[in-house]
Amino acid sequence: MAIYTIxxxxxAVPVVIGVIAVVFILTSIVPGDPARLIAGKTADPETIxxxxxxxxxxxxxxxxxxxxxxGVLTFDLGRSYRNNRPVTQVIMERLPLTAKLAVSSTxxxxxxxxxxxxxxxxxxxxxxxxxxxxLALLGISAPSFWIGLMVVLLFCVKLRWIPGTGxxxxxxxxxxxxxxxxxxxxxxxxxxLTRSGMLEVLExxxxxxxxxxxxxxxxxxxxxxxxxxxxxxxxxxGTCMAEMMGGAIVVxxxxxxxxxxxLGLEAILARDFPVIRxxxxxxxxxxxxxxxxxxxxxxxxxxxxxxxxxxxxx
Amino acid sequence: xxxxxxxxxxxxxxFPVKGSGFLRPRALVKxxxxxxxxxxxGETLGLVGESGCGKSTVGRLILGLIRxxxxxxxxxxxxxxxxxxxxxxxxxxDIQLVFQDPYGSLDPRMKAGDIVGEALEIHRIAKGKDKxxxxxxxxxxxxxxxxxxxRYPHQLSGGQRQRIAIxxxxxxxxxxxxxxxxxxxxxxxxxxxxxxxxxxxxxRLGQAYLFISHDLGVIRHISDRVAVMYLGRIxxxxxxxxxxxxxxxPYTxxxxxAVPVLSPHLKKERVPLEGEVPNAINPPGGCxxxxxxxxxxxxxSEVEPALSDLGGGHLCACHLF
Numbered sequence: 270m271a272i273y274t275i276x277x278x279x280x281a282v283p284v285v286i287g288v289i290a291v292v293f294i295l296t297s298i299v300p301g302d303p304a305r306l307i308a309g310k311t312a313d314p315e316t317i318x319x320x321x322x323x324x325x326x327x328x329x330x331x332x333x334x335x336x337x338x339x340g341v342l343t344f345d346l347g348r349s350y351r352n353n354r355p356v357t358q359v360i361m362e363r364l365p366l367t368a369k370l371a372v373s374s375t376x377x378x379x380x381x382x383x384x385x386x387x388x389x390x391x392x393x394x395x396x397x398x399x400x401x402x403x404l405a406l407l408g409i410s411a412p413s414f415w416i417g418l419m420v421v422l423l424f425c426v427k428l429r430w431i432p433g434t435g436x437x438x439x440x441x442x443x444x445x446x447x448x449x450x451x452x453x454x455x456x457x458x459x460x461x462l463t464r465s466g467m468l469e470v471l472e473x474x475x476x477x478x479x480x481x482x483x484x485x486x487x488x489x490x491x492x493x494x495x496x497x498x499x500x501x502x503x504x505x506x507g508t509c510m511a512e513m514m515g516g517a518i519v520v521x522x523x524x525x526x527x528x529x530x531x532l533g534l535e536a537i538l539a540r541d542f543p544v545i546r547x548x549x550x551x552x553x554x555x556x557x558x559x560x561x562x563x564x565x566x567x568x569x570x571x572x573x574x575x576x577x578x579x580x581x582x583x
Numbered sequence: 584x585x586x587x588x589x590x591x592x593x594x595x596x597x598f599p600v601k602g603s604g605f606l607r608p609r610a611l612v613k614x615x616x617x618x619x620x621x622x623x624x625g626e627t628l629g630l631v632g633e634s635g636c637g638k639s640t641v642g643r644l645i646l647g648l649i650r651x652x653x654x655x656x657x658x659x660x661x662x663x664x665x666x667x668x669x670x671x672x673x674x675x676x677d678i679q680l681v682f683q684d685p686y687g688s689l690d691p692r693m694k695a696g697d698i699v700g701e702a703l704e705i706h707r708i709a710k711g712k713d714k715x716x717x718x719x720x721x722x723x724x725x726x727x728x729x730x731x732x733x734r735y736p737h738q739l740s741g742g743q744r745q746r747i748a749i750x751x752x753x754x755x756x757x758x759x760x761x762x763x764x765x766x767x768x769x770x771x772x773x774x775x776x777x778x779x780x781x782x783x784x785x786x787r788l789g790q791a792y793l794f795i796s797h798d799l800g801v802i803r804h805i806s807d808r809v810a811v812m813y814l815g816r817i818x819x820x821x822x823x824x825x826x827x828x829x830x831x832x833p834y835t836x837x838x839x840x841a842v843p844v845l846s847p848h849l850k851k852e853r854v855p856l857e858g859e860v861p862n863a864i865n866p867p868g869g870c871x872x873x874x875x876x877x878x879x880x881x882x883x884s885e886v887e888p889a890l891s892d893l894g895g896g897h898l899c900a901c902h903l904f
Contacts, residue, residue, distance in 0.1 A: 572694075
């Protein structure tokens with residue numbers, strides 16, 4: 270297990286290097302001259318040239334890249350073009366909010382998705398199952414801005430339970446709607462995944478055996494069936510969380526939450542390359558890390574997956 | 584009159600065909616269609632037939648895993664279909680099962696010891712240290728070392744897995760074990776070991792077996808009595824020697840004739856068996872076997888023959904007798 274973990278960590282190194290390179294190249298070839306944007310429309314060519322030199326944009330691309338690369342290794346991602354603050358600092362300011370969003374949305378998605386999926390599978394072809402499937406389909410199909418609109422309409426405008434947008438005094442109440450909006454799609458996805466996984470597992474002989482042993486229904490469904498259906502759910506939950514850690518651009522924008530996603534959007538509009546790079550890099554690193562973590566948790570769900578050890582038979 | 588431990592009367596199970604019933608006429612698969620037999624304490628009844636004849640469905644009905652469409656299953660005088668869920672759950676101390684595929688019938692996430700021990704705790708037979716001890720005894724009983732309790736199913740061979748499945752079934756001290764093709768997925772040499780083990784355990788512990796199989800050799804080896812099923816009905820039911828030495832029903836004879844013999848000098852009666860098993864959704868009228876029977880009479884397609892005694896308890900459902 271330890272050896273496997275080390276192997277996986279080493280294997281992640283080229284991935285990360287590749288990511289750094291791709292991020293740099295992509296941000297360098299996008300159209301738009303940051304110097305011109307910073308200087309403003311009325312600036313004369315000398316000013317623009319001066320800004321270009323200040324930012325090091327006049328140097329050869331590969332030199333800029335090695336600088337960038339060295340910077341990444343020392344957690345120095347440069348300074349924002351807009352306000353000259355260190356990029357790491359700017360991102361770290363925004364990260365807690367996004368992390369809160371991502372973790373709670375994933376938790377919500379897993380809890381509702383798994384329970385709905387289990388109920389759907391156990392009560393297959395009942396009204397409950399049909400209703401659950403329609404809801405799941407809706408959740409997957411509906412775009413998040415629409416879901417956002419609907420939950421705001423319901424909870425803020427009609428019911429007046431929750432204040433609308435922003436973080437207000439920073440209380441948790443302001444997170445409720447964004448979390449619901451953000452969690453809807455993964456919840457729907459996990460519902461479907463759990464349902465189909467459970468249906469497959471419930472057909473297995475060892476579930477029949479579990480019934481025949483005289484186990485109570487709960488023990489059969491949760492103890493034997495669910496645990497065997499959880500692997501794909503773990504994978505999807507991990508990926509969803511990683512995606513959201515990089516910032517939920519639409520939802521953060523919609524609810525005016527100053528998270529990483531919104532930071533990225535602002536940076537893109539302002540051609541603030543260091544911040545864009547920082548944000549994309551964060552997303553990629555979180556992805557690599559979460560995927561690794563998910564892989565390492567597989568043996569907890571399925572003892573047949575055992576890393577590094579010797580295998581008897583088969 | 585002394586009642587048998589297990590008494591099955593006119594058992595029927597129809598399954599709706601998928602996709603029927605909505606806009607289309609409702610079609611039913613008559614998996615089990617009027618099956619009756621008895622099973623005594625410590626006895627082994629072999630239930631044999633082609634795949635799809637409903638023999639596994641009979642097993643699942645007895646275990647209460649599915650409810651019959653019609654008919655009664657009396658186990659120790661109590662009708663299983665009439666029980667509520669809790670009663671069925673408690674009854675499962677007395678009836679256990681062993682499945683065909685030991686790869687599929689053991690939860691891959693559980694260690695062998697937990698698989699064997701789980702039911703002990705559920706039925707409040709033993710827990711903690713006692714449970715561990717009992718699990719080790721059970722493993723020993725089926726010829727496995729106590730160390731195997733820490734293994735996962737994927738770390739065991741097919742024969743070892745089936746031994747675990749048997750130990751698991753024996754854990755709660757059942758009176759009856761329904762064995763659904765318990766050796767079909769094993770190598771022949773391992774089959775013999777497992778069957779010998781099952782017979783030995785029966786002599787020591789006295790449980791009855793309902794042994795479901797399509798393998799006539801295995802059935803002949805282990806059964807006291809044999810029931811031959813064809814398309815949801817029992818066509819012949821008799822002591823093992825009666826069925827194998829003096830088979831009556833043309834279907835039984837055809838089946839036995841199809842078993843290859845080891846010596847080329849032994850000439851066997853050839854009974855051709857042509858065609859496919861008819862569809863269980865629309866079984867042929869009259870005797871279900873008449874479409875493939877070489878001896879078919881006009882009456883066979885009209886009247887369904889009942890099981891009648893040919894003498895000495897040899898039951899056969901055929902108009903020829």
